[in-house]
Amino acid sequence: MDAASPPVALAIAGTDSGGGAGITADVRAFTACGVHGAVAVAAVTVQNSVGVSGFHAIPPDVVADQIRTVAGDMGIDAAKTGMLASTEIIRAVVAAADEVGLGTRVPFVVDPVAASMHGHPLLADDALGTLRDELIPRATLVTPNLDEVRLLVGVDVTDTDGAREAARLLVGLGAGAALVKGGHLEGSPEVVDLLLTADGSEHVFSSPRRETKHSHGGGDSLASAVTAGLARGMALPDAVALGKAYITRAVDHAYPLGAGHGPVSALWSVADWERQR
Ligand SMILES: Nc1ncnc2c1ncn2[C@@H]1O[C@H](COP(=O)(O)OP(=O)(O)OP(=O)(O)O)[C@@H](O)[C@H]1O
Numbered sequence: 001m002d003a004a005s006p007p008v009a010l011a012i013a014g015t016d017s018g019g020g021a022g023i024t025a026d027v028r029a030f031t032a033c034g035v036h037g038a039v040a041v042a043a044v045t046v047q048n049s050v051g052v053s054g055f056h057a058i059p060p061d062v063v064a065d066q067i068r069t070v071a072g073d074m075g076i077d078a079a080k081t082g083m084l085a086s087t088e089i090i091r092a093v094v095a096a097a098d099e100v101g102l103g104t105r106v107p108f109v110v111d112p113v114a115a116s117m118h119g120h121p122l123l124a125d126d127a128l129g130t131l132r133d134e135l136i137p138r139a140t141l142v143t144p145n146l147d148e149v150r151l152l153v154g155v156d157v158t159d160t161d162g163a164r165e166a167a168r169l170l171v172g173l174g175a176g177a178a179l180v181k182g183g184h185l186e187g188s189p190e191v192v193d194l195l196l197t198a199d200g201s202e203h204v205f206s207s208p209r210r211e212t213k214h215s216h217g218g219g220d221s222l223a224s225a226v227t228a229g230l231a232r233g234m235a236l237p238d239a240v241a242l243g244k245a246y247i248t249r250a251v252d253h254a255y256p257l258g259a260g261h262g263p264v265s266a267l268w269s270v271a272d273w274e275r276q277r
Pocket residue numbers: 116117144145146181182183184191192193207208209210211212215216217218219220222244247248251
C-alpha cells in the first residue's frame with residue numbers, strides 16, 4: 001500500500017552550488033519538518049563556503065510557470081520565497097502568486113533575501129522597492145535579518161524594543177506578520193527572534209547563542225521550517241516555534257566545510273535514524 005501523501009511546500013528561491021543555503025537548505029528543512037518540497041528556481045548562483053562569484057537569473061516567465069505547474073498538479077499547502085534576484089522576477093512571482101492563491105488561500109512566507117552572509121548581493125538594488133511595495137503586502141509572514149530590516153524600514157535594531165518597532169513598521173507595509181531575526185545582534189548570550197502579527201500579538205523566541213562561524217543557510221532553513229509548519233496546518237506562532245526548534249538544532253550541528261562558512265545541518269536526523277536501525 002502507498003504511504004499517505006505529505007503536505008506540499010514550495011520554495012521560490014536560488015540554488016547554491018555549495019549546497020549550504022538557498023533551495024538546498026529549503027528542501028532539507030522541508031524534509032526534516034515532514035513535508036514534500038517542490039521548487040521554483042529563480043536564479044542559479046555560483047557559490048561556495050567563501051562567497052558568491054556570480055549568478056544567472058532564470059527568465060521571469062519560467063519562474064512563474066514553475067509555480068503554476070506545481071499548483072496545477074499537486075497543489076501547494078504553503079510557499080516561501082528566498083533569493084529573487086530582480087524586479088522582473090519579483091513581478092512574475094507576484095502575478096503567479098495571485099493566480100494560485102499564495103498569501104490568500106495558501107500561507108506565503110517572504111524571506112527578503114538581499115545579500116549572502118559574505119556580503120555578496122543577491123538582489124538588484126532597484127528591486128528592493130518592488131519587494132517592499134509589491135511582494136511584502138502579500139506575505140503571511142516576512143522574515144528579515146537585521147540588515148534587511150535596515151534596508152526595508154530604516155531601523156537599526158540593537159535590542160528587543162528596536163525589534164518590536166521594526167516589526168510594527170514591517171506589518172505596516174501590509175504583511176500579515178513579521179519575524180525579526182536576532183542572529184546578527186552579536187554580543188548577546190541569547191538569540192532572540194521576535195514575532196508580531198497584524199492583530200498586535202507578540203511572541204518572543206529565544207535560544208542560547210552558539211559560538212560558531214558556520215551558520216550558512218540559517219535564515220533559509222528557519223523560513224523553510226516555518227513554511228513546513230504552515231503547510232502542516234499549524235497556527236503561525238506554532239509554526240515559528242517549530243522553525244526555531246529546527247534552526248536551533250541545525251546550528252548546534254553545523255559543521256565546517258570548505259575554507260569559509262560551513263552550513264547549518266539537518267544531518268542529525270540521519271544519525272537519529274541510524275541509531276534506531
Ligand atoms: N549563533 C547562533 N546561535 C543560535 N542560533 C542562531 C545563531 N545565529 C543565528 N541563529 C538563528 O538562526 C536563524 C537565522 O538568523 P539570522 O539573524 O542569522 O538570519 P540570516 O542572516 O537570514 O541567516 P543567515 O545569513 O545565517 O542565513 C534565527 O532563528 C536565529 O535565531
